Amino acid sequence: MVLRIGGLASGMDIDTLVEQLMTAERVPLDKINQKKTYTEWQRDDYREMNSLLLDLDNTIFNGVAKQASYIKKTVSISNSDALSVKNVNSTIDFSGSIKINELASAATMQSFTDSKIRDSSKKLSDIGFSGSQTITISAITKDGVIQENSYKLPISEDDTLDSIITRINKDSGVTAFFDNKTQRISFTAKNTGGIEGAPEIILSDDGDSPNKFFNNILGINSNNDLAAKPREDGTVFGTAGTNADITYNGLNITRSSNTFTVNGVEFTAKKVTTEAVTFSSTPDVDGILDTITQFVNKYNELVEKIRAKTTETKYRDYQPLTDAQKEDMSEDEIEKWDKLAKSGTLKNDSILNNVLTKMRSNFSSPVSGTSTYSQLSQIGISTTANYLDGGKLTIDEDKLRAAISADPNAVYELFQKDGSTSSEQGIARRLRDTLKTAMTDITAKAGKTTSVNNTFTLGKVLNNYASQITRFEDKLKLIENRYWARFTAMETAINKANSQSTYLTNMFSS
Incomplete structure (x- = not known):
């Protein structure tokens, strides 16, 4: 612990002098802190991009990649008071008649x-x-x-x-x-x-x-x-409990429940009928169209955000603010500065540019071995004419409706066909593979919110900055103590000289 003596003897403001000297000494530390802050921003932006990639992957998985999305049916029933009909997993349209002779009852x-x-x-x-x-x-x-x-x-x-x-x-x-x-x-x-x-x-x-x-x-x-x-x-x-007695397309059948499934179609008998109830189905074009539209919108949203991030201007004159700089600025000034300082963290990022390129290729390459459609353009989905859109998709609704109405299973095959090679795989399968690769690469670079720093690239960089900061702060303490030791020695010498001068003055005056 260095004994600190202010400027009582010299009349100098030693505290201010040391503070000014240390401000200059702290400049390299401020630069390290700024690099650390910028790396944290970059890490967070990567993670935000990963969340967007995951959102699209989930939208694909829960929508265009599910067969259930394409077997949605609009069912017409001649007597809905007596019978309800719901498609469970029938991939084809269905029709027929049911006469309800007796309802099932519980014992x-x-x-x-x-x-x-x-x-x-x-x-x-x-x-x-x-x-x-x-x-x-x-x-x-x-x-x-x-x-x-x-x-x-x-x-x-x-x-x-x-x-x-x-x-x-x-x-x-x-x-x-x-x-x-x-x-x-x-x-x-x-x-x-x-x-x-x-x-x-x-x-x-x-x-x-x-x-x-x-x-x-x-x-x-x-x-x-x-x-x-x-x-x-x-x-x-x-x-006694009774079984439902049903005449299905002229064939008499019994079921223990009033709700039963035939060929992937669920029927619920509600009341006894004297005449047969007829039913028929057609593809739920609106429902299937909505699923595909949601996917296209989510994809376009991702493309727009990745493009915005990778083409963002990098303002090199705007570095992260130090605590000392923030003290002299208003909240509004800090907010405006930070907005510019954070810009360009992912400019021209290779991972993000690569995923955009691969996704465009996923869409444009034909799917081989399909029964009807091999390209999205055949069902009314194509990329926009403006190259600045970065490969966004657009929908010709009339053409897509016609494709869905004609053969929803063929549309499903285009999206989800299985295959041993990429060319044989449906669009959705290709996209999910591309997204998973990109998410893996980003996670390796920026980790997840639950990751520890030493498990991903930017985390290791942050750990290195943290170590540099700790070492530099220890160094600054030594430098500050050295300054104080020198000024204290100076004050001690001046004080001693003043004492001698006073002694001599007193001797000669007496």
Whole structure:
């Protein structure tokens, strides 16, 4: 620690002198900090470009690269109150007729006598239920068969019926309801359909009489078939599940659910009909067109932003501001300066220029081995005439609509055809490969927000600048201490000389 003596003896402002000297000494450090700041800007701009590339890749993946985008159908139905039709994965147009003879229904069963429970919110121990047991529930599945792995639920005297019903409704294949007014319970299968010669709901427990949960406590049969058998007075306490009875294009079929799929088309029967309901489909031209338009717009947006960044003017006279410079400027002045200083961070960048060139090639090169279309121009998509646009795409909507209407599968093939070489691959596949290569290159250079500096090129540069800054700051401390040591020595010498002068003056005056 250097002893610092101000200018008491010399009358000089030593603090200001040292500060001015250190300002000059800090110039090389300021330059390193400016380089570090500029590199951080460059890194961030690279990452922004990578985000734009990823946005386009996601748009392609979720749009023009998905077959589902091209099998969208507009369906006409003669009686939409009785039947709904939705395309699931049919790649061709479809038509036909369906007559709904019977709807599928779910099996049910109810208590045949009042249960011992008067209040479903009270513990089972309040009605004399003691100990614990495990109840088992089996129900029909969506496939129309009884489930193999039955639902098992341990219960005890500390449970309430409400808590038991909550768990049954959440995890089993039935829905339970208890009416406190009538003290009776009902069970309904969650899935519709009937099983020939077997029940659709089976209830059991491992309790002993008179403590058996279902039969003794709730007063309900062990399955819905038993519950559905008429008693002596003709009453029934359950129903069997039924299958949907359908006549499809003249062929009689049954299904366990009112919603079923035939040849990739999903049908939902809503009510019984006396006449056949006709249906037919055509390509959803508007929907497919919208998907392709979204892709073109996203691509054009990317091209515009990359072009703007790679042709941006670089203002070499505007370097990143130092903290000292910012102190003498207003916020508005700083903002304007920074805008110019940040300009041109990616000017003529080889990675970005290369991805633009490759994407243009992806579009212009024919796709070999296709059935109908081999180039985008054949379906109404081409590059703009203005070369300054950098290869933006434009759409002839009438031509594209005609291509979609004629054969949406051929349009899909043009975008997503598989192949072992680039020339055999569809436009979307080529583009995604190009984008992934560019994103990999940018990540290697600028990393991701989660990356550590030593894993990418610019990060290593930043680490180097940080090390230089640390070393230079240590050097500046030594320089500042040296200045203070010299000025302190000067002050000490002057003070000593002044003391001697005063002594001599006093001697001669006496």
